[in-house]
Amino acid sequence: MRTERKLTRLDRVFARLDREPERPAHIDVPRMSRHRVVLFASTLAFYAAIVWAVVITSWLVRLDWQVMFFRPYQQWPEIHAFLDYYVVLGQRGPTAVMIAAWLGWRSWRQHTLRPLLTLGASLLLLNLTVGAAKISMGRLGPHYATSVGSNEMWLGGDIFPSGHTANAVVTWGILAYLASTPRARRWLSALSAVVSLGVGLTTVYLGTHWLSDVVLGWAAGLLILLALPWFEPLIARAESGIFDLRDAWRDRRRGASPAPAPAPAEVPVPLTPIGSPAGEQEPVVREPVAASRPARPPGHMAPGPHLSRSERTPVTPLGSRRPPQSDRVTRGTQPARPLAGG
Secondary structure, X not given: OOOOOOOOHHHHHHHHHOOOOOOOOOOOOOOOOHHHHHHHHHHHHHHHHHHHHHHOOOHHHHHHHHHHHHXXXXXXXXXXXXXXXXXXXXXXXXHHHHHHHHHHHHHHHHOOOHHHHHHHHHXXXXXXXXXXXXXXXXXXXXXXXXXXXXXXXXXXOOOOOOHHHHHHHHHHHHHHHOOOOHHHHHHHHHHHHHHHHHHHHHHHHHOOOOHHHHHHHHHHHHHHHHHHHHHHHHHHHHHHXXXXXXXXXXXXXXXXXXXXXXXXXXXXXXXXXXXXXXXXXXXXXXXXXXXXXXXOOOOOOXXXXXXXXXXXXXXXXXXXXXXXXXXXXXXXXXXXXXXXXX
């Protein structure tokens, strides 16, 4: 007996994605236009200028120290509790979970893996670029500064550029990057700018970053968002590869499932009929098992031996009207006469 295979959760997810194999027409993939290339080059030059200004201990470093000595968390202590929670919007773990949940729902509705793959690509670029810059420059933060007025570079720190700021720019800016309409893109761009600006200034308020760290974090996050169109072909190939692996996995599971055993075919049994030569045989098809059972008598005939009409007793619905006669002789026969003696 063949039973239907129970679908797993992964099967249901891919079945939902398979409902519309083509990407919806209203979703446009950003391309690396000339305007975007100009913005990318300008932001990259600004990034290099900030790094150079900190390396040579310019006026930007002096501004960092002035803000640190101002101690904003002591000037406005009433907002300290609120900003302690607000800065979580720049932490990589909580924000990645929130944005992934939203983009996962978008992937479910639009029947494509592109939103989740784009988020994964942006976070990977963020970890590689920002992490490499932090380790290579090794700047110490305000709480661990060693000498007043120094740039605190190459001392084993990991705060330059600001990871909270760059993460806020990327994770909230990816919503604007993946927006399906120009109006939604404008509103989400403004929202991501406000959130990332607030997160960066909050780290300065709490004293965990220099002001130049925050400025470089904004530039680092913006560079990732501007460079994402270059990775769109790779994202498309990754999506196609995932679906190819899914199809191969499905085919493997279908091939591993046991097929129902075929019914045994009836083989004709050669029998030799009586009177035929010994060398000649005629194939006779075996009858089904049900045909060998004795046939049941028809419903209108009572089983058992049947009597002749002369031997039957007439029967009416009320029974026989003829009283039983033990001395009645059967028709056609004569009673034996007594033999007289003498």
